[in-house]
Structure formats: structure tokens, C-alpha cells
Amino acid sequence: MFLPNQHPDYRKPLAPVDAETLGVPAAEEVERYLTYRDNHAPTPLHTLPVLAAELGVNTVHIKDEGFRLGLGSFKALGGSYAVIRLVLEEASRQLGRAIDLAELHAPEVRAVTAGMTVACATDGNHGRSVAQGAQLVGARSAIFVHSGVSDERVAAIARFGAEMIRVEGTYDDSVAEAARVAAEKGWIVVSDTSWPGYERIPGLVMQGYTAMVREALRQLPSPPTHVFVQAGVGGVAAAVAGHLALALGDQRPVFVVVDPARAACLFESARAGRPVKIEHGEPTVMAMLECYEPSLVAWRVLSRVADAFMIVADEDAVAVMNRLARPAGRDPAIVAGESGGAGLAGLMRAVADPEIRAALDLNEASRVFIINTEGATDPERYEELVGMRPDAVTNSTRRADA
Template identity: 60%
Template sequence: MIQRNNSDCYSRPLLPVDRQMFGPDATAKALEMLRLHPSYRATPLRELHGLAASVGIQSVHIKDESGRFGLGSFKSLGGAYAVVCLALEEASRVLGRVVNASELLDPDVRTVVRNLNVGCATDGNHGRSVAAGANLAGCRANIFVHEGVSPERIAAIARFGANVVEVAGNYDDAVAEAERVCHANGWIIVSDTSWPGYERIPRLVMQGYTVMVSEILAELERPPTHVFLQAGVGGFAAAMAASLTLDIGPARPKFIIVEPDRAACLFASNKVDAPVKIAPVEPTVMAMLECYEPSMLAWGILSRLADVYMTVCDADAIAAMQQLAAAENGTSRVIAGESGGAGLAGLLAAAADPHGRELIGLDSHSRVLLFNTEGATDPTIYKNLTGIDPGVLVPA
């Protein structure tokens, strides 16, 4: 299913706070801080020549986040960045001076930060990032997981020393429980979704994501004309759309938002031009995108910037995983998790539909940008879905 942006806000300017948080200066700040991480390096931007030719467009590039910081997901940029920012703010407040990221190992700073508690709900990747950020900063992380989060993903979070709390129900139930417990204990909620009165920390999370835009534009000779962005609550998609718009300017690309057909809260919100919560149905294999209510912050941005909303089915996502694993006869192979290939699934579905091609404006001059937002963060699930053992795949 595919539809144009129905919002009255469409094509209106971004808010001043969005320019402050996602513009080039903010991206430079996030990049400067993340470069202090000992394992920082720009992730690959892979060109898929054969795929572009097969769908009749000029080029396809995919930003491959499967190796980011060894955590397997773009979310390692956001949650960890926000936690470090909060830890530095707390140390600055207590010590009465500005504390920089280079001082994280200072004994006085560690003494202050070790008393800080952060918490969040997660499908897996965001919680892993928050736990990693807390481990780096020296504070405590409390991660709330719902019953659909696999044991492998829970173990990956626990390896960073986080307190993992298992919650009955779905992601929204974990969000509610995290909010209740964090408020009761005075812990700081580090969520990648926002609600009325809670926007500043999700903005920090999203600001961390903008590092990808800086890396991409440094490599591309010409900016993309189309960007397919998979979405759960919409934080990643909104951060990419805002940052690319503010960097590129009036010639900014078209943004196509791709969601699972079983959890398409942004698609449903666009229909009525207002954020709505949808009822849960059968779970989707795109577990990291299985969200039923948009982030208020993300919706405010996407209602201004998204050009098209579309949905893909589970079979499309699995086919995209398999195609990326075999891309270009192995020369540009990409190991994409269940949600990682959703953007490609959207491109293939749109390109195969004459109405979709026309609506999106795909033609022989189109330069498409995709994101592999996660690798095989659960190797067992990856093998079960694709029939491929990710351990034998080595990206080119």
C-alpha cells in the first residue's frame, strides 16, 4: 500500500528547535563526540550497481550499519550518545564546571556518574545502545524488554552490565512499565520515542543518528533524489529526513517512509493527518519496527517532510534480506537483519508497481539512498528466515 503525504504541514519549514538539533552544526557536535569512542569509524556506503540496473534507475547506495561499534545497529549512535550527554551534564552540574567527553575516565567524574541511573524500553537494539552508553559513561542502565524480545538480544544487553527487566506483553507494555518504574525510582528515561512533555532526550537520541548523514554526504558525489526510510515510531526516519533537508537545502530528496503492514502507525496517522495509536495484530518479523503509536516528535517532523508513506509485508522483508546477502555476486554483500532490509523492500515494491513509480517519481535519473539499519543481531532468527548462516557471510 502506498499514499501521498496528507498533512496540512507538508512542505512547511522545520521548527527552530529542529534546525538547532539536526542541522549541520549539531551533526558536527555529535560526530566530534562519537569520534572519541575508541572503535569509531565511518560505516560503509555500498553501491549496488546491478540492483539499480534491474529497477531502471541511475544508482542505489546503501548505508550499512551492521558493524557500527560492534553492536550491529544504527541505534548504537543514538542511545549511547544520549546517555553520555546526560552523564556529562550531571557531572558538570555537581562539579560546578563544564565537563567534556574527554574527561569520562576522570576519577571525580566517575564518582559523580556512578550514582546516575538511566532506563528505557526496547525491542533490542535501542536498549543495547543505552546499556553500552551507560557502560562507557560509568552509570547504571535498567532495560525493560517485552516478551517478544529474543533471549539472544536480551543476553547482548546484559553483557554490558545492565539490569534487564522482563515485562509481559508487547513493546507498548514495556514502555509503560519503564516509565512507571523510572518515575518511582527517580531514574532518567532515555527513550527513542517522545510524548507530550518529553522531547529533549529523544532529540538527543536522534541527534546521534545524524552522524550517518555527515558520513554519507562526505562520500557521495551527488546527493540522492530519493531516500527510503524504514520506520517504527519514526525517530530514525525523522532524524534522517530533517538532517538531509537541512544539509542539502531546497534540492533535498524525496522521503519515502516504509513500515510493516502489520504495524503501520505512521501510515495510519497520515490517513487522518494526526498521530494515532493502532491496535496490535499478528507480530511481524520486522521486530525492530513493530510499533503501534508514533513518536510525537517524529510525527511533527515527518508530517512536514515525508513525501510518501508505504507498507511492506513480511515476505517482502525476507526477500530483501536474501537479496542483500547475495548482492552483486558477493562484491557488495550486506548482512541485513529482519528490519534492516525494509527500505530495500519498499524500493522493490514501489519499482514493480507502475502507480508507485509514478507517485514516487522513480525514473532513469533517480539516485536512491537506502539504510541497512541492523545486521544479524539475532543470528538464529536470521538463519531461520533466510536459510543462510550469517557466520559464513563476510561483507565485501
């Protein structure tokens, strides 16, 4: 299913707070923060010429966030960045002077952070980032996971010293429980979704994601004409679309938001013209995108700068995982987790449908940008769906490059 953006705010300027959050100066500040991370390095940008030819477009470039900061997903940029920002703000308040990033590990700052606890709900990736950020600064973390989060993903978060709290129900249930418990205990909620009265911290999380867009714009030979990005609550889609709109202005690309068919909260919000919570049904294989209510901040951005919304089926996502693992010709092999290739699945659906292709003006001159938002964050599940271990896929690329 495909839906052009028909919201009354479509193509209107971003709200001032969102323009400040997602603009170029803010993204440059995020990049400055990253220079203080020991394992920071730009993630790869892959060119897939054989796939582009098959799809009838000029180029397909994929930004591979499976290599981000040792956490395996783009979310490494958001949660930890927000935690660091919040710690510096609290230290500045308690110490009575402005504390810069260079002082993050000073004894007096560490004394402040030792008394702080950050909390969040997660499907896996965001919680890992928040927990890592807390460990980096010496704070405590409490991470709430719903019943659908695999034991392997829970263990990957717990290794950063987080207190893990299981919640019955869905991701949205874990969000509500995290907010309730944090309010009782005086913890700081570092969520990647927003609700009425809680917008600034999710905005900081989204701001963290802009760093990968800055990297991509430097890596791309020319700006993209089309961008397909997957959405859960919408944070990454809004960060990418909002930053590109601000950075490129009239030259900004056509932006398409891709939802899982079984958790299409942004698609249904676009259809309704307002944020809506959808019913929980059968779980989607795209576990990191299994969200049933959009972030209010993300919706506010996307209602203005997204050009279209579409949905893809579970089998589309699994087919992309396999295609990227076993590429044609000299295209590189890429490890994409269950949610990582959903944007590419959207592109493949779009080019196969003449009406959608025409509506988006996808043609032989189109330069398409995709983000592989995660690698194999659950290697056992990856092997089950692809039939190969993630390291076997990676090694096949090394052999091809040798």
C-alpha cells in the same frame, strides 16, 4: 499501500527546536563525540549496480549500519550519545562548572555517574546502545524488554552489565512500564520515543543518528534524489529526513517512510493527519520496527519533510534479506537483519507499481539511498530466514573481493 503526504504542515520549515536538534552544527557535535569512542569508524557505503539496473534507476547505494560501534545497528549512535550528554550535564550541575567530553573519565565525573541509573524500553537495539553508553561512563542501566524480545537479544544487552526487566505485552507496554518504574526510583529514562512532556531526550537520541547521514553525504558521489527509510516509532526516519532537508535545502531528495504492514503506526498517522495508536495484531518479522504508536517528535518532523508513506509485508522484508545475502553479478553481499532491509523492500515495491513509480518520479536518472539499519542482531533467527549463517554471507563477499 502508498500515501503521499497531505498534512497541512507538509513542506513547512521544521519547528525551531527540531531544526536545532537535527541541523548541521548539531551533527558536527555528534561526530566530535564519536572521536572519543575507541571503536568508532565510518560504516561502509555499498554500490549495487546490478540491482539498480534491474529496478530501472541510476544508482542504489546502501549504508551498512551492521558495522556500527560493534553493536550491529544504527541505534548504537543514539542511546549511548544521549547517555553521555546527560551524564556531562549532570556532572556540570553537581560540580558547578561546565564539563566537557574530554573530562568524561575524570575521577570527580566518574563519582557523579556512579550514582546515576539510566533506563529504557527496547526491542533490542536501542537498549543495547543505552546499556553500552552506561557502561562506558560508569553508570548503571535498567533495560525493559517485552515478551517478544528473543533471549539472544536480551543476552546481548545484559553483557554490558544492564539489569534486564521482562514486561508482559508489547513494546508500547514496556515503554509505559519503564517510565513508571523510573519515576518511582528516580532513574533517567533514555527513550527513543517521545510523548507529551517528554521530548528533549528522544531528541538527543535522534540527534545521534545524524552522524551516519553526515558520513553518507561525504561517501556518496552525488546527493541522492530519493531516500527510502524504514520506521518503527519514526526516530531514524525523522533524523535522516530532517537532516537532509536542512543540509541540502532545495536540493533535498524525495523522502519515503516505510512501515511494516503489521505495525504501520506512521502510515496510519499520515492517513489520519495526526499521531494515532494502532491496535496490536499478529507480530511482524521486522521485530525492531514493531511499534504501534509514533514518537511525537518524529511525527512533528515527518509531517513536514516526508514526501510519502508506504507499507511492506513481512515476505517483502525476508525476500530482501535473501536478495542481499545472495546478490546478482558483482553486487556485494550484505547481511541485513529482519528490519534492516525494509527501506529497500519499499523501493522494490515502489518501482514495481507504475502509479507509485510515477508519483515519486522514479526513473533511470534516480539516485537512491537506502540504510541497512541492522545486521544479524539475532544470528539464529537470521539463519532461519536466510538459510545461511551471517559469517558465511560476509565471507562470500571477501572471496568475491579477493
